[in-house]
Amino acid sequence: MKINLKINGEKKVFDVSADEYLADTLRKNGYLSVRKGCDTGSCGACTVHFDGKAILSCVMLSLRADGHEITTIEGVTKKAEKIGKYLVDEGVDQCGYCSPGTIMSILYLEKCIENPTDEEILHFMNGNLCRCTGYVGQLRAIKKYLEGKK
Ligand code: FES
Ligand code: FES
Numbered sequence: 001m002k003i004n005l006k007i008n009g010e011k012k013v014f015d016v017s018a019d020e021y022l023a024d025t026l027r028k029n030g031y032l033s034v035r036k037g038c039d040t041g042s043c044g045a046c047t048v049h050f051d052g053k054a055i056l057s058c059v060m061l062s063l064r065a066d067g068h069e070i071t072t073i074e075g076v077t078k079k080a081e082k083i084g085k086y087l088v089d090e091g092v093d094q095c096g097y098c099s100p101g102t103i104m105s106i107l108y109l110e111k112c113i114e115n116p117t118d119e120e121i122l123h124f125m126n127g128n129l130c131r132c133t134g135y136v137g138q139l140r141a142i143k144k145y146l147e148g149k150k
Helices: 022-028 077-089 099-112 118-125 136-148
Strands: 002-007 010-015 047-050 053-056 069-071
Touching (some): 053 099, 077 099
Antiparallel strands (some): 047 053
């Protein structure tokens, strides 16, 4: 079955099967920033923006994405690099496997909450797991990034 998507501003047509999930469709078509850590909607590694909202692409059927707009980290490289520097400065980026999903969630946080409290940041980010570092450095990095934007 064919689906029409707009990915990172470009119109694309992909052939998908009825039981295929969006994370697999994206990876199959070269969007390798979309990682898979659990395939059950529990780790956040596959986070992308779907019509501007952060979603877990490993639990969304590709057919449901027909006609919608997807943003992966490949579509926001400048912003991602900026956030990445803050993560690196705080020692949060180790293996980097979780980073694309984490950055897509940080960008969505920035859009959703103005001047978030620590609790709001932690709550917002709690679906993005990182197995290398703790979350204290991540909190520092996010706060410094948001501060730097003021
Ligand atoms: S791979 Fe999608 S939430 Fe873990
Ligand atoms: S840096 Fe390795 S899982 Fe997050």
